[in-house]
Amino acid sequence: MKVLHTSDWHLGQSFMGKSRQDEHKAFLKWLMQTIEQEKINTLIVAGDIFDTTTPPNYALELYYNFLTKVSSFCKNIIITAGNHDSVATLKAPKQLLRALNVHVITSGDEEEDEIIAIYDEKKLCGIVCAVPFLRDYVVRKSLSAQTMDDKESALSLGIKEHYKSAYKRAKELSKDVPIIATGHLTTLGAKTSESEREIYIGGTLDIDSNFFKDFDYVALGHLHINQRVGCESVRYSGSPIPLSFSESNSQKKVNIVEFSGLDAKVKELDIPLFRKLLVIRGETASVINELENVTDKESWIEVHIKDENPFNANESIRARAKELELTLLAVKIDREQASLNATTFNAISLDELNPLEVFGKRVELESLEDQELTKELLKNFKVVMSEVEAL
Ligand SMILES: [Mn+2]
Known part of the structure; x- marks a missing residue:
């Protein structure tokens, strides 16, 4: 199993009134070539596909054209929603995209199956727990009477339980193949930039890289700077183009993950800069x-x-x-x-x-x-x- 991990495309972003269309087009073309050259069989996009809940038509067109082409040579494509994405917008073509081997996970509620088995030549070679940005209503209910502090810890707790249960279900499928988790959240101790919106009001999640240690690789989104958190296998890919001036000096990358047994070997691949x-x-x-x-x-x-x-x-x-x-x-x-x-x-x-x-x-x-x-x-x-x- 060879995985390419990217996130935070923010297609359709209007940057101080300027369109990013050309940069996104160039990035997706590069990405398509990279997936083909590197013989990637699993593509993970860990949230924030679009910048807004009502993306402009050209952004939708870029997205669908990309998926159509890539699905002809990449057999597993996993898209999870981020905090910027509209659950409804991503969900609408879900069934249609399924025909192209594209799995779209939008809210992670009980109606969505987040456990995705990855096959190579009909042999099970990995499992992805495709967890999207977890919205309040999915992780906790009826907490309105509690104080902010209680809400925060309840939220962290709810998110942790969600991952634990996904891990358990994956392990029931197989004990011998790598288990990957995706996520769209801020972990403790990670580097932030100016363009990430605070996800939970006043909330800092009490989740660090140690919490994810059972997973063989964790593909995170939300933070726009490529980084490891704590250990080798818990990583943010970062955004493919700089989304704010505060990111102007950080090299943009995608992560390529190869497994020998359950051991993940990660290569960070530089993305060419299309506009300075x-x-x-x-x-x-x-x-x-x-x-x-x-x-x-x-x-x-x-x-x-x-x-x-x-x-x-x-x-x-x-x-x-x-x-x-x-x-x-x-x-x-x-x-x-x-x-x-x-x-x-x-x-x-x-x-x-x-x-x-x-x-x-x-x-x-x-x-x-x-x-x-x-x-x-x-x-x-x-x-x-x-x-x-x-x-
Ligand atoms: Mn983002």
Whole structure:
């Protein structure tokens, strides 16, 4: 059994108003060639296939065209839903895709069989416990009266039970072949980037790599940086393209996993970079100097400025970038400097803020005296935001 593990494609992402269509197209073409060349017989995509619950048509087209072509030479394709995916969107073509050897697991509820047997020439060679992003309603019910802390531990507990039961069912099928688990979650001690959305409100799961030690390989999604967690066989593949400027320096990879007996040997394979994201930091003069030296005009650029007068700096940097025909997507005030001047900090543009911060600024205008009320408003806004995102 030879497995290729990838995740977090985020097809259809609109990045500060820019489409990622060309990059995704190039990635899927590369992936298809890699699967063929490496003679992969099991492809695992561990969640966040699409960026939003209502992906644009071109993203759906990329997805279906890819699956149609790959299924002619890769006999087992396993797609699990992430927190960005709509269960309904992924589920709709489930039966149809089954005819192409594509297994789609969307919610992991009792109606979905997450245990997938992998055959090679009619011989059982592995089992995948295809666990998607586990939504609240699947892992815990009627916990509304409990406190946040209890909710969190109940959630961690529920998720752990879900994996234990999947492992048990896999082991009942065979004791001699490798058992792989998939997951879409944050494990303790893993590296995060700016583009992963918090999955569970205020929740940090009490799940570390040690919990997964029974599985022979764990194919994780959700975090966008390729990494091992704790041991060799528990890994995130990371996203195939940088999804935020904070990922601009991390080499994007897929993991190729080969087994000798139950032992997983993992090779990290570099994905070619199809478009550079560039972060330029410094004082106005040095930023402008660096902009003048950018040779790859296709790059997308974010600037962090250190300047006494950020408003003027913002204007002159944007004007120079325009003359140079560069794509400057955001100008921000250097974070260190921003926090130093916290009391006088004014955002120079919306680039600076996320929706929660915008709401925070709006609440500030009300000059509320009741601190608790302010806290409560922000918390509720966070809950509403996550519910909207989960639609
Ligand atoms: Mn993701």
